Each structure stands twice: as structure tokens, then as C-alpha cells.
Amino acid sequence: MKVTAEICVIPMGAGVSVSRFVAACEPILEAAGLKPQLHAYGTNVEGEWDDVFAAFKRCHERIHEMGAPRVFTTIKLGSRTDREQSNDDKIASARARLE
Amino acid sequence: MKVTAEICVIPMGAGVSVSRFVAACEPILEAAGLKPQLHAYGTNVEGEWDDVFAAFKRCHERIHEMGAPRVFTTIKLGSRTDREQSNDDKIASARARLE
Amino acid sequence: MKVTAEICVIPMGAGVSVSRFVAACEPILEAAGLKPQLHAYGTNVEGEWDDVFAAFKRCHERIHEMGAPRVFTTIKLGSRTDREQSNDDKIASARARLE
Amino acid sequence: MKVTAEICVIPMGAGVSVSRFVAACEPILEAAGLKPQLHAYGTNVEGEWDDVFAAFKRCHERIHEMGAPRVFTTIKLGSRTDREQSNDDKIASARARLE
Numbered sequence: 001m002k003v004t005a006e007i008c009v010i011p012m013g014a015g016v017s018v019s020r021f022v023a024a025c026e027p028i029l030e031a032a033g034l035k036p037q038l039h040a041y042g043t044n045v046e047g048e049w050d051d052v053f054a055a056f057k058r059c060h061e062r063i064h065e066m067g068a069p070r071v072f073t074t075i076k077l078g079s080r081t082d083r084e085q086s087n088d089d090k091i092a093s094a095r096a097r098l099e
Numbered sequence: 100m101k102v103t104a105e106i107c108v109i110p111m112g113a114g115v116s117v118s119r120f121v122a123a124c125e126p127i128l129e130a131a132g133l134k135p136q137l138h139a140y141g142t143n144v145e146g147e148w149d150d151v152f153a154a155f156k157r158c159h160e161r162i163h164e165m166g167a168p169r170v171f172t173t174i175k176l177g178s179r180t181d182r183e184q185s186n187d188d189k190i191a192s193a194r195a196r197l198e
Numbered sequence: 199m200k201v202t203a204e205i206c207v208i209p210m211g212a213g214v215s216v217s218r219f220v221a222a223c224e225p226i227l228e229a230a231g232l233k234p235q236l237h238a239y240g241t242n243v244e245g246e247w248d249d250v251f252a253a254f255k256r257c258h259e260r261i262h263e264m265g266a267p268r269v270f271t272t273i274k275l276g277s278r279t280d281r282e283q284s285n286d287d288k289i290a291s292a293r294a295r296l297e
Numbered sequence: 298m299k300v301t302a303e304i305c306v307i308p309m310g311a312g313v314s315v316s317r318f319v320a321a322c323e324p325i326l327e328a329a330g331l332k333p334q335l336h337a338y339g340t341n342v343e344g345e346w347d348d349v350f351a352a353f354k355r356c357h358e359r360i361h362e363m364g365a366p367r368v369f370t371t372i373k374l375g376s377r378t379d380r381e382q383s384n385d386d387k388i389a390s391a392r393a394r395l396e
Contacts, residue, residue, distance in 0.1 A: 001156065001159065001160065003159075004337060004338075005338075006337075006338035006339075008373065010208055010210065010270050012208065012210070012213075012214055012216070013181070013213055013214030015211055016210055016211030016267050016268050016377070016379060017390075018210070019387075019390040019391045019393070019394050020394045022391040022394070023391050023392075023393075023394030023395050024394075026391075026395055027395075037336065037337065038388060038391060038392070039334065039336045039341060039388065040301060040303075040334065040341045040384035040385070040387040040388050041301075041302075041303035041339070041341050041373045041384075041387075042303075042338070042373075044336060044337045044338050049156050049159075050156075053152045053156075057100070057148050057149075057152075060100065060102075060148075060176075060178050061100065064178070064180050069179055069180050069181040069214050070177065070178070070179040070180075070181065070214050071177065071178050071179070072175070072176070072177050072208050073174075073175070073176040073177070074173070074174070074175050074176070074272055074373065075172075075173070075174040075175075075176065076171070076172070076173050076174075076305065076338050076339075076371065077159075077171070077172040077173075077174065078169065078170065078171050078172070079159050079163070079169070079170050080168055080169040080170070080313070081163045081168050081169075082112070082168040082169065082313060087337035087338075088337070090316075090337045090338075091335060091336065091337050093314075093316040094316045094319040094320050094323075094335060095320075095335070096316070096320075097316050097317045097319070097320030097321075098320045098323055098324075103238060103239075104239075105238075105239035105240075107274065109307055109309065109369050111307065111309070111313055111315070112312055112313030114310055115278070115280060115309055115310030115366050115367050116291075117309070118288075118291040118292045118294070118295050119295045121292040121295070122292050122293075122294075122295030122296050123295075125292075125296055126296075136237065136238065137289060137292060137293070138235065138237045138242060138289065139202060139204075139235065139242045139285035139286070139288040139289050140202075140203075140204035140240070140242050140274050140285075140288075141204075141239070141274075143237060143238045143239050168313050169313050171307050171369075173274065173371055175206065175239050175240075175272065179214070181214060186238035186239075187238070189217075189238045189239075190236060190237065190238050192215075192217040193217045193220040193221050193224075193236060194221075194236070195217070195221075196217050196218045196220070196221030196222075197221045197224055197225075199354065199357065199358065201357075211379070247354050247357075248354075251350045251354075255298070255346050255347075255350075258298065258300075258346075258374075258376050259298065262376070262378050267377055267378050267379040268375065268376070268377040268378075268379065269375065269376050269377070270373070270374070270375050271372075271373070271374040271375070272371070272372070272373050272374070273370075273371070273372040273373075273374065274369070274370070274371050274372075275357075275369070275370040275371070275372065276367065276368065276369050276370070277357050277361070277367070277368050278366055278367040278368070279361050279366050279367075280310070280366040280367065
């Protein structure tokens with residue numbers, strides 16, 4: 001099952017800045033072939049369900065290895081059976097409706 | 100890696116009511132041993148990462164089988180290395196702070 | 199406009215435990231008449247849009263006053279024009295579908 | 298209180314495609330001076346708390362006016378007292394950490 005998803009990781013007990021943890025996840029998502037698109041409230045990815053969640057698990061493991069005792073993550077996730085739709089398709093579809 | 104998580108599924112293109120889809124997920128989460136706790140904005144679960152996300156995948160598959168062409172899901176997720184903490188522990192911890 | 203909503207606050211730069219901050223929000227939500235229902239991944243409330251978000255703002259202010267330099271919050275929110283539906287109605291509707 | 302936020306609206310009971318609803322929100326966020334940044338899983342904004350949530354309310358009202366009987370919305374929200382940080386600052390901070 002193909003999915004598009006957004007992940008936003010919040011390390012806890014690791015200080016006020018989270019950018020180094022976010023940065024550590026990007027190569028994991030990239031290496032998994034998930035076409036990561038970083039934005040100000042998370043990173044959007046796309047791929048097969050199993051590949052996406054295996055990569056998200058490695059992100060959690062990596063953040064713990066870097067010293068955060070607790071990680072809080074929010075994920076948004078979409079699958080559809082009527083047609084394929086990439087993250088770029090979704091943006092293009094909304095933009096096309098803007099006057 | 101043990102996690103606690105919350106899943107909230109929103110079938111799209113399947114009408115205004117979503118309760119039958121939510122209800123279809125509960126036995127999947129229960130059968131996976133994830134101790135589901137239904138509330139008004141999702142279902143909280145706990146278990147091993149792989150078990151949790153395998154069950155969430157079956158929920159998506161089931162909702163599509165029931166006729167929803169698109170599923171939008173939000174997940175909140177926590178892991179910690181400093182100690183084990185169940186969903187019941189989290190609630191008890193907050194309640195203990197209430198005067 | 200009546201809404202149901204879920205708020206989950208994550209203080210950052212304030213240590214690994216968040217329960218005292220969560221506990222500080224409950225009386226604010228209660229005093230606003232929002233019928234808070236605490237669960238393991240947030241607190242569900244209901245009321246008029248303006249009342250809900252005025253209370254959420256007071257929660258942010260309170261958490262900062264308690265010493266957290268940064269607050270990350272996730273909110274889920276629903277409004278509907280076809281009929282009124284409380285948080286209890288939502289749970290009852292899903293439960294009624296369980297066999 | 299200044300905040301950065303992400304809003305993701307999901308009209309329900311209005312068919313499988315949501316792009317026209319998303320597109321209808323962009324001018325509302327723009328007109329409110331919130332510097333909207335559309336991405337594949339929502340729109341990031343920034344501004345004063347009251348301005349942000351007044352605009353989000355108008356988005357809900359507009360989507361109902363367009364015919365959706367139900368709207369499900371997820372919001373991510375951050376405030377900080379230690380320093381100002383825009384959405385662009387957040388992206389730049391993560392990018393600077395990438396090797």
C-alpha cells in the first residue's frame with residue numbers, strides 16, 4: 001500500500017532546540033527513498049507503508065541514540081485506492097484551484 | 100522499542116459519518132494485544148513498534164475494503180528510554196498533579 | 199460555531215516529564231465550561247469556537263509562566279452544520295457499532 | 298503572543314477531493330497577514346495568536362459555506378518566550394545542521 005505521510009519529531013528532555021534531531025532524520029528518510037520534503041512543521045514523505053514506517057522507526061532510534069530520553073512524534077498519513085497521488089500532485093492540485 | 104500511540108482515522112469519500120469505520124478498527128487493535136482505549140478523538144494503544152504499526156496498516160486496509168477510497172489518519176506516538184510508561188501511567192501521573 | 203476539540207501540550211526545554219503542565223491546564227479548561235476529558239494523549243473538550251481557543255491560549259500562557267520556554271501543541275478540531283454532536287455522542291456512536 | 302502554526306483541513310461528506318477547500322483557505326490566511334506556506338500536508342502560518350485563530354475560524358466557516366457539512370482539522374502550534382523564531386528560521390535552522 002502506497003502512502004504519503006508527514007512526520008514531526010519532538011525530542012523531550014533534550015533542551016529547547018530540536019533542529020539537530022530533525023537534521024539527523026533527513027538522511028534516514030532520504031536513504032529509504034522516501035523523497036523527503038522538509039518544511040517548518042515536519043517533513044513530508046511518500047512510499048510503501050512498510051518502507052515509510054521502518055524509516056520512521058530508525059528516526060526514533062537515532063534520536064534516542066543522540067541522547068533524547070523521550071521522543072514525541074506526530075504523523076499524518078494518507079492512502080487511497082481510487083488513484084495514485086504524490087506529495088507534489090497534492091500541492092499542484094491545490095495550487096491549480098487558486099485564482 | 101515499546102511505544103504508546105494514538106490513532107485517529109478519517110475515511111474520505113465515504114459520507115459524513117465515520118463511526119462504523121472506527122468501530123471496525125477496534126477489534127483489529129484488540130486482537131493485536133494493543134490494549135485500545137477509545138476516546139472522542141481517536142484510540143490510544145500501546146505495544147511494540149512493529150506490532151502497533153502492523154495493526155495500524157490492517158486498519159487502513161480494512162477501511163478501504165469497507166468502501167472508503169481514501170483514508171486520512173493522524174498518529175501521535177511516544178517512546179522513551181528512561182523508563183517504561185503505559186497509557187494508564189500517563190493518565191495517573193497527570194491526575195496525581197491535579198489539586 | 200460549536201466545536202469539539204482535542205489539545206495535547208508538549209512543553210519543551212522543561213525536562214522529560216510533562217504531567218505538571220498538563221495538570222495545570224485542566225482547571226483552565228474546566229473553568230471555561232469546556233467539559234474536559236483527560237486521556238493518555240491529550241484532553242478532549244467542547245464548546246463555542248471562541249471559548250475553546252481563548253482557553254487554549256490561557257493554557258499556553260500558563261505553561262510559559264510555569265517556566266517552559268517553548269510549547270509545542272497539537273490540536274484536533276471538528277465542526278459540523280448537519281447536526282450537534284458532543285464528545286460523548288461520538289464515543290457512543292462508535293461503541294454502538296462494535297459487535 | 299506570537300505563534301507559528303500549521304493547519305490541515307479535511308472536509309467530510311464532501312467527496313474524495315479536498316483541493317478546492319484548501320485553495321479557498323489560502324486567500325483567507327494571506328489576507329490575515331499570516332504568510333501562508335502551502336505544503337503537501339497543510340499550510341504553515343505565523344502571527345499573533347488571535348489573528349491566527351480568527352483566520353482559522355474563517356476557514357472553517359468558508360468550508361461549511363462551500364457545502365461541506367463537517368470539517369475535521371488538525372493544527373500544530375508553537376510559542377516560545379526565549380526568542381522569536383519564524384517558519385523560515387525553523388527551516389534554516391534544520392538545513393544548517395544537514396551535512
